Structures are given as structure tokens and as C-alpha cells.
Amino acid sequence: MSRLKLEHGISRIRRAKLQSSIDQTVADDIELMAEWSNNETNYVVNELLRFALTQEEDFQKYKASATTNTPRSAVAAKTSTAKPEPSPTTTAAHV
Numbered sequence: 001m002s003r004l005k006l007e008h009g010i011s012r013i014r015r016a017k018l019q020s021s022i023d024q025t026v027a028d029d030i031e032l033m034a035e036w037s038n039n040e041t042n043y044v045v046n047e048l049l050r051f052a053l054t055q056e057e058d059f060q061k062y063k064a065s066a067t068t069n070t071p072r073s074a075v076a077a078k079t080s081t082a083k084p085e086p087s088p089t090t091t092a093a094h095v
Helices: 024-037 041-055 057-080 088-094
Strands: none
Touching (some): 024 041, 041 057
């Protein structure tokens, strides 16, 4: 099993908003870890989540398969956004 390693004082990263509620005891530990590592809380949360995600083997397999399927999914999404012609039965039902 690998270990989580926080580098001290390097918490300037690009961020995306993710709203979530966590247990108070976990929040307290994160705050303490941020203080200990001399980093912002956001950085500590990101590193903890990144570490946890890399440790989950089933998720990593799913992520790899989802990545390889993405180009086909994007093409399917583009073709399905074309507006279909109304069928005669649909038009007659609305008259």
C-alpha cells in the first residue's frame, strides 16, 4: 500500500467548486493536517481525495474503460442532438 505524502507549503492549484458536507471529526482532522503541513485546507482535501481515488482499483479500471470509450460517446451524443423530423402520427396527434 502506498502512503500519502503532503508537501509542505505548496497549496496554490487550479480549483473547481464541489459542494459537500463532511463529518465534523473529519473536518477537524483536515484543519489540523492543513495547519501541520502549512497548506490551505483545499489543498489537503484535494490531496486526500486524489490519494483515495488512486488506491481504489475498481474505480481506476472503470476510469480507464470510460476514458477509452469517451470518443465514441462524444460522437453518439453529437448525432443524437440533431432534431428529428416529426413523424406523421405525431403531427396528426397534435392536430
